Amino acid sequence: MKHRPGIAKAAFLLVASASLLATATSASAQGGESRGGLRDLISDRAATREDLRDLLKDRMERRSDLRDLILDRLATREDLRDLLKDRLERRTDLRDLISDRSAGREDVRDLLKDRLERRSDLRDLILDRLASREDLRDLLKDRLERRGDLRDLISDRLASREDLRDLLKDRLARRSDLRDLILDRLASREDLRDLLKDRLERRNDLRDLILDKLRNSDAESPILNKIRDRLGGE
Numbered sequence: 001m002k003h004r005p006g007i008a009k010a011a012f013l014l015v016a017s018a019s020l021l022a023t024a025t026s027a028s029a030q031g032g033e034s035r036g037g038l039r040d041l042i043s044d045r046a047a048t049r050e051d052l053r054d055l056l057k058d059r060m061e062r063r064s065d066l067r068d069l070i071l072d073r074l075a076t077r078e079d080l081r082d083l084l085k086d087r088l089e090r091r092t093d094l095r096d097l098i099s100d101r102s103a104g105r106e107d108v109r110d111l112l113k114d115r116l117e118r119r120s121d122l123r124d125l126i127l128d129r130l131a132s133r134e135d136l137r138d139l140l141k142d143r144l145e146r147r148g149d150l151r152d153l154i155s156d157r158l159a160s161r162e163d164l165r166d167l168l169k170d171r172l173a174r175r176s177d178l179r180d181l182i183l184d185r186l187a188s189r190e191d192l193r194d195l196l197k198d199r200l201e202r203r204n205d206l207r208d209l210i211l212d213k214l215r216n217s218d219a220e221s222p223i224l225n226k227i228r229d230r231l232g233g234e
Helices: 004-030 035-159 161-216 222-233
Strands: none
Touching: 035 161
């Protein structure tokens, strides 16, 4: 767009040169006296044509430079297109990352909600524990009062410690006697166990003897038959 005025100017000069050349030709037909002036005019126009040629050559070089500039701009535009494409891909990746982060935020929100619910449960538990601690404090206070009463009782008992020592000494002596008695009873129990064992063995022997007698006896009576049946059942 910037080179159009120069090109129009060059075209105008060419048209003007052609017009002057036509004028010079017509002038040469009319007479020879103006031929010298026409030669000078043609020389001037030829010089102008050389300048115009140089101007056109410079314009062509500038057009070539403009073409190179446009090609360079096109290459830059390709690079810009690739850059924009890469930016769009990064934006897509960023969108996916934001979506993942949003999902993670939902998970964190659910986790925080669960933590708050647990904290509420913990608060209730702490309140229950505090109520239990109040009850425990009252219980300990009551125990301390009882301990005071027990201390007074122990003080009273300590006054009679000598009597208690004598009583314990007598109880220890009696415990020793009781131990001896228990040992004697244990020995008697062993003897009694042996006696019972001997009695059971004798009873079994007696049963076997009676059973043999009844089996070998030829007497017939309802009582003996009944006894034989019972002994046989046993």
